[in-house]
Amino acid sequence: MITKQDLENAQKVWGQGVVHIGTLQSDRVQCENYTQNFVDELYDFKNKQVLFKPTKAAIDQFRTTSKSAISYFIGGNSKYTEDKGFALQPWT
Numbered sequence: 585m586i587t588k589q590d591l592e593n594a595q596k597v598w599g600q601g602v603v604h605i606g607t608l609q610s611d612r613v614q615c616e617n618y619t620q621n622f623v624d625e626l627y628d629f630k631n632k633q634v635l636f637k638p639t640k641a642a643i644d645q646f647r648t649t650s651k652s653a654i655s656y657f658i659g660g661n662s663k664y665t666e667d668k669g670f671a672l673q674p675w676t
């Protein structure tokens with residue numbers, strides 16, 4: 585059974601990961617590598633169908649691949665022109 589503490593821990597890991605992505609934006613390669621690992625660890629795109637719903641996406645409201653989720657977090661994918669890099673904001 586998933587406990588309240590499990591949920592809080594998962595939210596903490598996710599939040600810290602998003603903040604860390606933002607600190608890497610000056611080194612695009614390192615940022616991309618970290619974000620790939622972040623998405624691979626926290627979303628199960630490789631084994632299951634995931635309906636990732638980006639909060640600020642209006643055109644492509646669901647992302648079903650790792651690449652599309654990464655685009656939301658750091659932008660740079662011409663297929664998803666609305667993605668400006670959610671995780672590149674100055675989150676703390």
